[in-house]
Amino acid sequence: MPLSSARPAANVSTAEPVSTAELVPVAEPVPVAEPAPVTEHAPIPVPERPSSPAQRDERPLTQPRTVWNGRAPRHLPGAPAAASARRRPTWTQAIAVLFGAAALGVLAGAAVALVRALLSLPFMQDFLAAxxxxxxxxxxxxxxxxxxxxxxxxxxxxxxxxxxxxxxxxxxxxxxxxxxxxxxxxxxxxxxxxxxxxxxxxxxxxxxxxxxxxxxxxxxxxxxxxxxxxxxxxxxxxxxxxxxxxxxxxxxxxxxxxxxxxxxxxxxxxxxxxxxxxxxxxxxxxxxxxxxxxxxxxxxxxxxxxxxxxxxxxxxxxxxxxxxxxxxxxxxxxxxxxxxxxxxxxxxxxxxxxxxxxxxxxxxxxxxxxxxxxxxxxxxxxx
CATH class of the missing domain: 1.20.950 (Fumarate Reductase Cytochrome B subunit)
Structure with missing residues (x-):
C-alpha cells in the first residue's frame, strides 16, 4: 500500500505479527501525519524523528528493526535475494560448453570423412588433376x-x-x-x-x-x-x-x-x-x-x-x-x-x-x- 494512501486504523488494541514482505496498517493510532512503522515482532509507538545527527546517535542500539511499507530503510540491510534469482552454477555452464565442443568435434570428423570419401571418386580425382x-x-x-x-x-x-x-x-x-x-x-x-x-x-x-x-x-x-x-x-x-x-x-x-x-x-x-x-x-x-x-x-x-x-x-x-x-x-x-x-x-x-x-x-x-x-x-x- 503506498504511503500516500495509508490510513491509521481505529479501535484496534492488538496486532498480529506480520512479514516484512507485506503491507500492513498501523497497529495503534498515533497523532502523527504519516503511518507508524510495524516491527517484525510487535507494533511499537512511533518515536519522534530526530532533528539532528546527535539525537539520531542517542537512539538505543537494541531497538527492533522496523519495516516501512514493506521495505527496510536505506540504512538497514534489505531482505536477501530470492533463490530463484541466483545465477546458475558455473559447472552446468561448463558441461554445456563441453557438450557443444563435443558436438562440433563430431560434425568436423564427419565432414572430414565425407570429403575424403568424395575425393576418392574417379571424377573428383580428375577434378583435382585439372x-x-x-x-x-x-x-x-x-x-x-x-x-x-x-x-x-x-x-x-x-x-x-x-x-x-x-x-x-x-x-x-x-x-x-x-x-x-x-x-x-x-x-x-x-x-x-x-x-x-x-x-x-x-x-x-x-x-x-x-x-x-x-x-x-x-x-x-x-x-x-x-x-x-x-x-x-x-x-x-x-x-x-x-x-x-x-x-x-x-x-x-x-x-x-x-x-x-x-x-x-x-x-x-x-x-x-x-x-x-x-x-x-x-x-x-x-x-x-x-x-x-x-x-x-x-x-x-x-x-x-x-x-x-x-x-x-x-x-x-x-x-x-x-x-x-x-x-x-x-x-x-x-x-x-x-x-x-x-x-x-x-x-x-x-x-x-x-x-x-x-x-x-x-x-x-x-x-x-x-x-x-x-x-x-x-x-x-x-x-
Missing part, C-alpha cells in the same frame, strides 16, 4: 617478400589486436569513467575508450593506404588479386584438400594458392573498406548536419554490419595463424619476418619479439597510459 589448387598468373611478378611487407604485416597485426580489444570494450562498457572532449567542440564528449578505438582506426587506415600504394607500385598486387577465372575452381579444390587434411602444395614464396588469394583479396579490398565505412558512420567524425546523407545511410545499417565485419577479421586471424603454424612453421615465419626463403630460426625470434610488443600494447591500453596521449588532442575528464 585444378590442383593454384593457377599460373598471366602477369609475371617477382617472387619473394620485400622487407616493407614484413613491417606492414607487423603494424597491421598490432593495430588489429588493439582495435578488436577496444571494440569489445565498447560493447561491454556500461558506465565509462573517463571521457575525452574536443577542444573546439564541447558537445562532442565521448568516452576515452571510444576515442582510443577511433584513433587506432585512423592509424590502421593510414597503414592500409601505405600498404596498398606499395602493393601496386611494386607489382605485388598480382599475388592477392585474381587475374583469371581459374581462381574459382582452384579455390574450391584447395578448400576440399584442406578439409580432407591432404593439404595442397604450399609455395607462398612464389605464388599463393587460390583459396589464400581470395581470402587476402576479400580482407584487403572488401572487409577493410567495409569496416572503415561503417566505423566512420558510427563515429563522431560523421557530419551531424548532413541530414540527406544520414537518411540515405542510416547509422543502424552501420551498426548491423560493423560487428560482423569484426567477427570476420577474428576468424581470418585465427585461420591465418593456424595455417602458418601447420604448413611449414619456420619457413612461413621467415617469409613474413625475415624476407628469406629458408628454414631457420630468424623469423621465429622476430615473430616472438613482435608478440611481446603486441602483449605490451594490450596491457598498456588503459586510461592511465591513454589519458596523457589523449590530452594532446583534446580534454580528458572524469565522470
Amino acid at each position: 585444378f590442383p589448387g593454384e593457377y599460373v598468373s598471366p602477369i609475371a611478378v617477382e617472387p619473394g617478400f620485400a622487407p616493407w611487407v614484413g613491417w606492414q604485416h607487423f603494424f597491421n597485426a598490432f593495430l588489429m589486436v588493439l582495435i578488436i580489444r577496444t571494440g569489445l570494450q565498447i560493447r561491454t562498457e556500461k558506465r565509462p569513467t573517463v571521457f575525452w572532449t574536443p577542444r573546439n567542440n564541447p558537445k562532442g564528449k565521448t568516452s576515452l575508450t571510444i576515442w582510443f578505438h577511433q584513433a587506432l582506426d585512423i592509424l590502421w587506415l593510414v597503414n592500409g593506404v601505405i600498404f596498398v600504394v606499395l602493393l601496386f607500385t611494386t607489382g605485388h598486387w598480382v599475388r592477392i588479386v585474381p587475374t583469371s577465372w581459374e581462381v574459382l575452381p582452384n579455390a574450391l579444390s584447395a578448400a576440399l584438400q584442406y578439409v580432407s587434411f591432404d593439404w595442397p602444395h604450399e609455395n607462398g614464396w612464389n605464388n599463393y594458392n587460390s583459396l589464400q588469394q581470395l581470402a587476402y583479396f576479400v580482407t584487403v579490398f572488401l572487409a577493410a573498406p567495409l569496416a572503415a565505412i561503417t566505423g566512420y558512420r558510427m563515429s563522431g567524425l560523421w557530419p551531424k548536419k548532413a541530414e540527406r546523407l544520414s537518411k540515405a545511410y542510416p547509422v543502424e545499417w552501420a551498426r548491423a554490419l560493423h560487428f560482423p565485419v569484426m567477427l570476420y577479421f577474428v576468424a581470418f586471424i585465427i585461420a591465418h595463424v593456424a595455417l602458418v603454424m601447420l604448413t611449414g612453421f619456420l619457413r612461413n615465419l621467415n617469409h613474413m619476418y625475415a624476407s628469406q626463403d629458408a628454414v631457420t630460426w630468424t623469423g621465429f625470434w622476430v615473430f616472438i619479439a613482435s608478440l611481446v610488443v603486441i602483449a605490451l600494447g594490450w596491457v598498456a591500453a588503459r586510461p592511465l597510459v591513454i589519458a596523457p596521449i589523449a590530452k594532446v588532442f583534446g580534454n580528458v575528464s572524469g565522470r
Whole structure:
C-alpha cells in the first residue's frame, strides 16, 4: 500500500505479527501525519524523528528493526535475494560448453570423412588433376617478400589486436569513467575508450593506404588479386584438400594458392573498406548536419554490419595463424619476418619479439597510459 494512501486504523488494541514482505496498517493510532512503522515482532509507538545527527546517535542500539511499507530503510540491510534469482552454477555452464565442443568435434570428423570419401571418386580425382589448387598468373611478378611487407604485416597485426580489444570494450562498457572532449567542440564528449578505438582506426587506415600504394607500385598486387577465372575452381579444390587434411602444395614464396588469394583479396579490398565505412558512420567524425546523407545511410545499417565485419577479421586471424603454424612453421615465419626463403630460426625470434610488443600494447591500453596521449588532442575528464 503506498504511503500516500495509508490510513491509521481505529479501535484496534492488538496486532498480529506480520512479514516484512507485506503491507500492513498501523497497529495503534498515533497523532502523527504519516503511518507508524510495524516491527517484525510487535507494533511499537512511533518515536519522534530526530532533528539532528546527535539525537539520531542517542537512539538505543537494541531497538527492533522496523519495516516501512514493506521495505527496510536505506540504512538497514534489505531482505536477501530470492533463490530463484541466483545465477546458475558455473559447472552446468561448463558441461554445456563441453557438450557443444563435443558436438562440433563430431560434425568436423564427419565432414572430414565425407570429403575424403568424395575425393576418392574417379571424377573428383580428375577434378583435382585439372585444378590442383593454384593457377599460373598471366602477369609475371617477382617472387619473394620485400622487407616493407614484413613491417606492414607487423603494424597491421598490432593495430588489429588493439582495435578488436577496444571494440569489445565498447560493447561491454556500461558506465565509462573517463571521457575525452574536443577542444573546439564541447558537445562532442565521448568516452576515452571510444576515442582510443577511433584513433587506432585512423592509424590502421593510414597503414592500409601505405600498404596498398606499395602493393601496386611494386607489382605485388598480382599475388592477392585474381587475374583469371581459374581462381574459382582452384579455390574450391584447395578448400576440399584442406578439409580432407591432404593439404595442397604450399609455395607462398612464389605464388599463393587460390583459396589464400581470395581470402587476402576479400580482407584487403572488401572487409577493410567495409569496416572503415561503417566505423566512420558510427563515429563522431560523421557530419551531424548532413541530414540527406544520414537518411540515405542510416547509422543502424552501420551498426548491423560493423560487428560482423569484426567477427570476420577474428576468424581470418585465427585461420591465418593456424595455417602458418601447420604448413611449414619456420619457413612461413621467415617469409613474413625475415624476407628469406629458408628454414631457420630468424623469423621465429622476430615473430616472438613482435608478440611481446603486441602483449605490451594490450596491457598498456588503459586510461592511465591513454589519458596523457589523449590530452594532446583534446580534454580528458572524469565522470
